[in-house]
Amino acid sequence: MLLRLTLALAIVLMPNLLYLKFGAAIPGLNPANLLLLLLVGALLLSDRRQAPIAPGVMTPPLLLWVGALTIGFVISITTSPMSFVEDLTYLKNLVFFPLLYFVYRRCGLDLRWTRRLIYLSMAVAVVAGLDAAIDAASFDINQYSDAQRSAGPFGGVNASNRAGVFYAMFLPLPLAVVLFGRGRPWLRLAALLGCAILAIAIMATFSRQAYLIAMVIFALLLLRRSVLLAAMLALVMIPSIALLPDAVNERISATQQYDAVGAVQLDSSTASRFEIWSGAWKMWQDHPAGVGINRFPHYLGDYSHTYESRDAHNAFVLMLAECGVLGVIAMLWLLWRLLKLGLTLREVALPDDHETRALYLGFLGAILAMALGNVYGTPFFDGLVMGNFWALCGLVEHYAALKLEAVQGAPPAEDELPERQAIGACFPLSARAMPGRYASDGPPVEPRLPGRRAPP
Numbered sequence: 001m002l003l004r005l006t007l008a009l010a011i012v013l014m015p016n017l018l019y020l021k022f023g024a025a026i027p028g029l030n031p032a033n034l035l036l037l038l039l040v041g042a043l044l045l046s047d048r049r050q051a052p053i054a055p056g057v058m059t060p061p062l063l064l065w066v067g068a069l070t071i072g073f074v075i076s077i078t079t080s081p082m083s084f085v086e087d088l089t090y091l092k093n094l095v096f097f098p099l100l101y102f103v104y105r106r107c108g109l110d111l112r113w114t115r116r117l118i119y120l121s122m123a124v125a126v127v128a129g130l131d132a133a134i135d136a137a138s139f140d141i142n143q144y145s146d147a148q149r150s151a152g153p154f155g156g157v158n159a160s161n162r163a164g165v166f167y168a169m170f171l172p173l174p175l176a177v178v179l180f181g182r183g184r185p186w187l188r189l190a191a192l193l194g195c196a197i198l199a200i201a202i203m204a205t206f207s208r209q210a211y212l213i214a215m216v217i218f219a220l221l222l223l224r225r226s227v228l229l230a231a232m233l234a235l236v237m238i239p240s241i242a243l244l245p246d247a248v249n250e251r252i253s254a255t256q257q258y259d260a261v262g263a264v265q266l267d268s269s270t271a272s273r274f275e276i277w278s279g280a281w282k283m284w285q286d287h288p289a290g291v292g293i294n295r296f297p298h299y300l301g302d303y304s305h306t307y308e309s310r311d312a313h314n315a316f317v318l319m320l321a322e323c324g325v326l327g328v329i330a331m332l333w334l335l336w337r338l339l340k341l342g343l344t345l346r347e348v349a350l351p352d353d354h355e356t357r358a359l360y361l362g363f364l365g366a367i368l369a370m371a372l373g374n375v376y377g378t379p380f381f382d383g384l385v386m387g388n389f390w391a392l393c394g395l396v397e398h399y400a401a402l403k404l405e406a407v408q409g410a411p412p413a414e415d416e417l418p419e420r421q422a423i424g425a426c427f428p429l430s431a432r433a434m435p436g437r438y439a440s441d442g443p444p445v446e447p448r449l450p451g452r453r454a455p456p
Contacts, residue, residue, distance in 0.1 A: 003042060003107070003108075003109070004109065004113055006038050006041050006042045007042050007103075007104065007107055007109070007117060008117060008120055009038060010035060010038045010039060010042065010100075010391070011117065011120055011121050011124055011388055011391055012120070012124055013034070013035060013038070014035070014124075014383075014384070014387035014388045014391070015124060015125075015128050015152075015153050015154065015166070015384055015385075015387070015388060016128070016153045017035065017384060018153060018154070018155060018384070019153055020034070036096070039099070039100065039103050042103050042107065054401075056101070056102065056105050056397060057337055057340055057341045057344065057397055058101055058334070058337050058338070058341060058393060058397075059102075060333075060337070061330060061333040061334045061336075061337045062098055062101065062334070064326075064329075064330045064333060065098070065327075065330040065331070065333075065334060066095055066098075067330075068319070068323045068326045068327045068329075068330045069091060069094055069095065069293055069323065069327075070091070071289075071290075071323065071326065072290055072292050072293040072322050072323040072327065073087060073088070073091045073292065073293050074292075075289060075290055075291070075292035075293075076291070076292025076293050076294060076295050076322075077292070079291070079292060080291070080292065080295055080298070082298075086294070087293065087294050090293060090294045091293060093383055094293070094381060096383065097383035097386055097387045097390055098386075098390050099390075100387060100390040100391045100394060101390045101391070101393045101394040101397075102394065103391075103394060104117070104390075104391045104392075104393075104394030104395045104398065105393075105394035105395075105397050105398050106394075106398075107394070107395075107398060109398070110402070111399070111402045111403070111406070114395055114398050114399045114402060115355075115399065117391075117395050118359065118392065118395050118396070118399065121170070121173075121388050121391065121392050121395070122170060122173045122174055122191075122194060123194070124388060125166070125167065125170035125173075125194075125198065125388070126170075126174070126193075126194040126197050126198060128152045128153050128154075128163075128166070128167070128201070129152065129167050129194075129197045129198040129200070129201030129202075130197050130201070131152040131153055131201075132150040132151065132152035132163060132167070132200075132201035132204045132205065133150075133197060133200040133201050133204055135150040135152070135204065136150050136200070136201075136203070136204030139204070144206065148206075149204075149205055149206045149207075150163070150201070150204040150205055151163040151205065152167075152201065153384075154166065154382075154384050154385065155384075160205040160206065160207055161205070161207045161209065161210070161376075161377050161379075162377065162379040162382050162384075162385050163201075163205050163207070163385075164202055164205035164206075164207030164209065164210025164211075165207070165209070165210055165213070165369070165370070165373030165374075165377060165379045165385060166379070166384075166385045167198045167201045167202045167205070167210065167214075168198075168202055168210045168213040168214045168217065168369045168373065169213075169366050169369040169370050169373060169385075169389060170198065170366065170388075171195065171198045171199070171202070171214055171217060171218075171365075171369070172217050172221060172361075172362045172363075172364075172365025172366050172368075172369060173359075173362040173363070173365075173366060174191035174192075174194040174195050174198070174362075175191070175195050175217070175218065175221055175362065175365070176221060176358040176359070176361045176362030176365065177191035177358050177362065178191045178192050178195060179221055179222070179224075179225045179358075179361075180225065180354060180357055180358040180361060181354055181355065181358050182354035183354070199214065202214050209372070209373060209375075209376040209377065210373075212372070213369045213372045213373060214369075216368075216372065217365045217368065217369055220365065220368075221361060221362075221365055224361060272306075272307055272310075272313075273313045273314070273376070275304055275306060275307060276300065276304060276307050276310055276312060276313060276317075277312070277313075277314060277317050278303075278304070279300055279303035279304035279307070280296070280300075280303070280312055280314075280317045280318070280320065280321040281317075282303045283296075283299055283300070283302075283303050283321045284320050284321050284324070287299075287321075287324075288324055288325075289324045290320075290321065290322045290323040290324035290327065291321060291322055292322060293322050293323065294322075295322060296311075296312055296318055296321050296322050297309040297310060297311070299321075311377075311378055312378060313376060313377055313378065314374065314375060314376065314377070314378065315331065315374035315375075315377075315378045315379075315380040315381065316328055316331055316332075316374065316375070318378055318381070319331050331380075335367070335371055338367045338370075338393070339364070339367060341363075341393060341396060341397055341400075342360060342363045342364040342367055342396070343360075344397070344400040345357075345359055345360035345363065345396065345399075345400050345403075346360050347400075347404075348400050348403040348404045348407060349403075350407065353403075356399075356403060359396070359399070363392070363396055366389070366392070370386075370389060
């Protein structure tokens with residue numbers, strides 16, 4: 001019970017670490033250290049005998065990614081030394097949260113509690129979205145303002161884009177439950193309510209990349225469900241865009257602006273990204289091995305005088321500039337193995353296992369949302385945003401391993417038995433009289449209803 005509580009508490013705390021303010025009352029115990037203690041406790045309490053024996057799907061690319069970051073750390077402290085403690089802390093924060101994958105993959109829980117923790121991660125995301133939606137209640141919906149952008153538990157206005165990616169990243173999971181779940185209508189109703197809250201939260205962040213990600217994920221899952229249904233909803237939803245708050249429409253339309261002669265030009269936020277990416281490309285050409293982690297803002301002024309000390313606004317560009325080609329390879333390999341991890345759910349899903357099928361499609365949607373979110377920003381390096389995603393990856397792999405064990409451990413269905421084994425089970429006297437012809441090679445087969453699988 002203590003292990004379950006520890007793992008659940010870590011999932012609840014992950015996006016809400018900024019709300020914990022007990023560091024001054026208890027010296028040395030800040031929110032990050034508390035989370036570390038929880039994870040160490042979970043490792044000590046976990047039953048290793050119940051953990052998967054095979055190496056993790058994400059283990060090799062994560063080790064390469066940590067290696068690339070470590071090399072980047074060495075480059076930064078040797079070529080442009082600044083604050084060793086600050087750089088070491090930066091490296092520690094980058095490496096710490098992906099370790100959640102290993103903790104939850106080897107948690108040793110049974111299938112029921114693994115499933116519950118997966119649903120808990122969805123619920124925590126919805127509650128975080130409710131936080132953003134409540135903040136948005138005080139906004140002026142008739143006019144957009146940079147000061148009126150909600151970030152929920154992730155911080156101030158500057159964190160709104162990353163908050164939008166978090167909400168868009170977890171939106172596919174309840175959406176897949178609504179579209180592909182069967183039975184348990186209360187669960188689908190709760191998932192539908194969660195989708196509505198996350199959609200409002202995404203609008204409250206006024207993050208255009210989150211808008212785009214959410215629409216792409218919704219369209220893909222809807223097309224996977226039914227092309228006809230997708231077409232009908234598109235006919236209904238396209239005209240209803242005009243019913244969105246004026247502030248949302250203003251934010252979307254601000255991507256394109258017009259100069260004095262009527263020519264179309266990008267807004268300053270979008271245009272700045274292209275100039276920063278151009279500077280990052282020149283930076284990599286001058287430093288093929290990378291400038292070192294936590295050095296991009298300090299070097300950017302040498303290549304882009306307009307935008308100094310700015311974020312790269314693209315995780316792949318940032319890895320290229322700071323860790324070279326090795327960093328980009330590690331990022332791409334991570335995405336590839338994440339897709340492979342998602343496909344393992346499809347392999348263990350039986351035809352009537354709608355829950356696993358919904359989790360498979362929802363998790364693939366979350367992976368796609370995460371990848372798209374890092375094309376226009378760098379939330380991949382934010383532990384508050386990515387912490388529960390890494391925990392979800394570990395839970396998904398543990399869930400798939402338990403499902404595979406259940407499928408392989410179950411006796412074959414009656415129509416899969418060899419003919420002589422089926423006859424021997426139905427006519428035991430004949431099997432005893434002619435064991436070489438009708439007797440089965442294994443233990444006697446108990447009769448069961450057609451179409452049902454005996455429990456493992």
